[in-house]
Amino acid sequence: MSEKLLNWDEILIGGAIKDPGNSKSYETGSWRVERPVWNPESCIQCMFCWVYCPDSSILVDENGKMAGIDYDHCKGCGICVEQCPTKPKSLAMLLEAEAKGKSEEEIRKEAFSK
Amino acid sequence: MGKKVALTGNEAAAHAIRQINPDVVAAFPITPSTPIPQGVAQFIADGQMDTEFVTVESEHSAMSACVGASAAGGRVMTATSANGYALMWEILYIASGTRLPIVMAVAARALSAPLNIHGDHSDIMGGRDTGWIQLIAENSQETYDNLIQAVKIAENKKVMTPALGAFDGFNISHAIEIWEMEDDAKVKEFVGEYEPLYPLLKTDEPITHGAWAPPNWYFENRMNQLEGLLNAKDVVADVGKEFGKAFGREYGLYEAYKMDDAEFTIVAAGSVCGTTKDVVDKLRENGVKAGLLKIRLFRPFPYKELADVLSGTKAIAVLDRVSPAGAQGGPLFTEIRSALYDVNNRPPVINYTYGLGGRDTQPVHINSVYDTLKKIVDTGRVEKQFDCLNLRGTWG
Structure with missing residues (x-):
């Protein structure tokens, strides 16, 4: 973020924010220690993960179907994995360190092999 | 024309609120402010006002409901005392930090x-x-007058800061005095209609209140807030x-009672200012040049103006109705000094x-x-910088 931040006498009073939804520009994904990994093959599209996600980080496609994780904002709390009802689970946590430098397929393999 | 009435300080506050007729009052009872x-x-x-009264389960909730109602865009008032005020603590900061011009009566x-x-x-x-504006009243008349003025001060666009009108618990809150109640219509005209800056209920202009400010925003917000509080000084005078x-x-930032040539001054x-004025009058009859500087606006503290009034006097005693709690003296003393x-x-x-605790x-x-x-x-010597009035035993 290289945009110039406003001075104290340029801001709206009381910390009010006029552009709705601007929290999207604040990326919280770097807070994550572990990431949820999604397995679309066993997913039954119940949308429990979407309902429970406290950070609106479950991506939904134009048909209203679960389409993956928004890693720019997901903080890695693991609630989606906790709530996933399929057996075996269609979401699994993996340490960020273990996901580093790997392809999507390798990451999925790593996450669901445990 | 107003009319003379014989009512308590709490009734003075309640009538001020009735005439202001705010959109919302959220309050929880606590002695001595319960009658408000x-x-x-x-x-x-009785159908004399159409305020939405929100009954809550604590003062923390009372101030929280006030914050919500004020952020929504309403004119909001409440009242409390002592431990109730203390329970509001964290929300007092949220009200001032969110720049919500809530007005509160406090029977201290x-x-x-x-x-x-x-x-x-x-x-x-x-x-x-x-971060609240603090006005302190001497008697029931000032309690009533201050609350009406507080609405106008708090809601001023340069200020937009909550304000409290304080008056002494029991000495004023429960004492019946004769004071002048103004016409309902004249008070309504004086306070005018409230136009909120960023109301949540104006849905065609969406706004967020209470968002978090990380380290790269919080400091700027706090200084922006301070400017609003400091702006209140001129607005209080106006x-x-x-x-x-x-x-x-007419009211100023303070009241200088027989201060023009005063040599011995109580702040x-x-x-207690009522009692002090009586003593000043008696001393003046005997040729003693006594004076009283009565604090009306405590926050923001008008230190320059007060120093100007005090600069000609020969010796000053500051009376604090609170324990210094480990400071060099009471809060009024340290500010004046x-x-x-x-x-x-x-x-x-x-x-x-x-x-302290109602000691006479x-x-x-x-x-x-x-x-x-x-x-x-x-x-030319000060023997004791700090002492107590009407305490059993010798202090220090």
């Missing part, structure tokens, strides 16, 4: 422990740095003049704690303060 929300509830039940009272329900300034002095034009009782706030630091030939300043302060005690000031001027 009780009175408001009665006025609503001692804080526990030991349990005590009587008057002193422990509550409002403890909350002096919560509204005080305007009030004088409308109702014949105080609240109901600091304000005088930049004055040439600054006079000696001593401090008294008085009236009588003319004889105020007289002893002037005697001490006279002794300081005569001998």
Whole structure:
């Protein structure tokens, strides 16, 4: 973020924010220690993960179907994995360190092999 | 025309709220301010006002409901005392930090422990740095007048900061005095319609209140907030003049009582000022140049203006109705003493704690303060910088 931040006498009073939804520009994904990994093959599209996600980080496609994780904002709390009802689970946590430098397929393999 | 009435300080506050007729009052009962929300509830039940009264389960919730209602865009008022005020603590900061011009009546009272329900300034002095404008009344008339003015001060677009109008618990809240109640229509006209800056309910202009500010935003917000609070000083003076034009009782930032040539000066706030004025009058009859500087606006503290008034006097005693709690003196003392630091030939300043937990302060005690000031001027020596009035046993 290289945009110039406003001075104290340029801001709206009381910390009010006029552009709705601007929290999207604040990326919280770097807070994550572990990431949820999604397995679309066993997913039954119940949308429990979407309902429970406290950070609106479950991506939904134009048909209203679960389409993956928004890693720019997901903080890695693991609630989606906790709530996933399929057996075996269609979401699994993996340490960020273990996901580093790997392809999507390798990451999925790593996450669901445990 | 207004009419003379004989009512308590709490009734004065309740009638002010009735005439202001805010959109919302959210309050929880606590002695000695209970008759205020009780009175408001009665006025609503009797159809004399159409305020939405929100009954809550604590003062924390009362102030939280006030914050919500004010952010929504309503004119909002409440009342409390002592431990109730203390329970509001974190939300007091949220109200001021969110720049919500809530107006609160505080019947000032001692804080526990030991349990005590009587008057002193422990509550409002403890909350002096919560970012609220603080006006302190001497009597019922000022209690009524201050609350009406507080609405206009708080809602001023340059200020947009919550304000409290304090008055002494029991000494004023439960004492019946004769005071002048103005016409409903004239009060309504004086306070005018409230136009909120960023109301949540204006859905075609969406706004977020209460978002978090990370380290790269918080500091700027706090200084922006401070500017609003400091702006209140000039607005208090303007509204005080305007009030004088409308109702014949003009107010300034302070009241200088017989200060023009005063040599021995007491600085105080609240109901003790009435007693002190009587003593000043008697001393003046005997040729003693006594004076009183009564604090009306405590936050923001008008230190330059007060130092100007005090710079000509020979010795000063500051009366604090709260324990210094480990500071060099009470909060009023440390503020006054600091304000005088930049004055040439600054006079000696001593401090008294008085009236804690409703302890009586009588003319004889105020007289002893002037005697001490006279002794300081005569001998050029301050023997005790801090002392207590009407305490059993010798302090220090």
